[in-house]
Amino acid sequence: MEFTTAGVVGAGVMGVGVAQNLAQTGHRVVLVDVNDEVLDRARAELRTSLRAFALFNREAAVDPADVFDRIEFTTDYELLAKADFVVENVTEDWNIKKEVYERIDRIVRPEVIFAVNTSAISITRVGSVTSRPERVVGMHFMNPVPMKPMVEVIRGYHTTDATIDTARRFLAELGKDCVVVQDVPGFVSNRVLMLTINEAVFLVQDGVAPAADVDRIFKTCFDHKMGPLETADLIGLDTILKSVEVLYESFNDDKYRPAPLLKKMVAAGLLGRKSGEGFHKYR
Template structure:
């Protein structure tokens, strides 16, 4: 099963990252998003990121130009018709993803694979919303995609072996490492990572330590490259809450209950870096703790 043409649904941070690494690996990439402005912004972002790699000596100018020549962007879903695999990289909302599949599946060729970059949702349940559950699976890239080495592969109950093998070969061709997870809520990485972040938020909520104290403790005391609250802001507090809710609903264990402080920040629109405020305020020259 040759995957030469890669479609990406969603022109956000993850979609940009997947397009970036796929084009550098020699694949033709078609980015699709309903919003043409987001498509243009994505193409500009990828151009800027590749230019920085040239400036840093990581890639040559020729490699940059070759990669850019392989990427197209569009707000017309019909431009996905020739794709061998389409990777959905939309927001972590099951209802949104289901609407995307209903919109995208009718234009795909029958043999095309469909994948989701979901970080927590059931692959089996998402596959049931498509016309090709045997050719559907989870390909979960880590953020930021160009930097992070790992990709989680997750099969649904209906995913067939050729689909899994093709996905595994595709990920390996991007110079990424594969880990295979069973289809349980939040898979492996987020099943372990997000409860730790949630516990750090509880530690703040209960007054055990300040934002700075908690992040410093984990950076210097556990040798983490980034404190858990800083990491939560980087991930996006809305995404953190969504994943914790998936764990709480899917596993019915009180240890996964989202911290009320996390809920409050999301309700306030303080979503982390992308909104300018989260556990840190990013509106000045230097991030300042908000608690």
């Protein structure tokens, strides 16, 4: 199958990144979300992201007008009928994801693969609400999507080898490699990362060190490009909280108990970069 047109469901930070990566590599994109306000924000985020990509990849000739021309911003899910591959990026909330998959399963051609861009939700569970569980695969992109060369691919219980092979080919067209892992909550990356971030929040909450110093230790002692709390701000503290809650519910293990400070900050609207303030300030 040729991947001429890709459907991208969810026009948040990750969805915009996936759409940009697809458009930059010559694909047509149908980017779907629930209302025009979300799509207007997506257009603005795309412009910002394209400027950043051009700044850090001066050798890559990227024409913003051409990228925009390849992306169809829409609230009409029916347009996904022309997609040759679908990447879903909606919020980490099972009830929302379940409703989305039940909806798109009736629209998208039966042979088309669904890639679940999730940090913690079971791929097997997603597949169970579709008529094509063998064609449902996890595809955990990292942020910012156009600049990250590796994707964590997750095999659900029913995911076939043919689906995995097609997912590899799809990612190769985006200029990405992948590592295939099994379907357990959090997979590899977030089972470790979310626990690390949550523990870093506890350190700030308990007065062991301020956020800047926690991040500085990781960057200077371990040569990490970003500290755990800077990473949390980049991902979004609301997404971090939902992911930790999924791990806590899935494993029933107190080590995944969300830090009260994390819950408080999300309730206060301090979500990180997207709100202008999280553990650090961005305005």
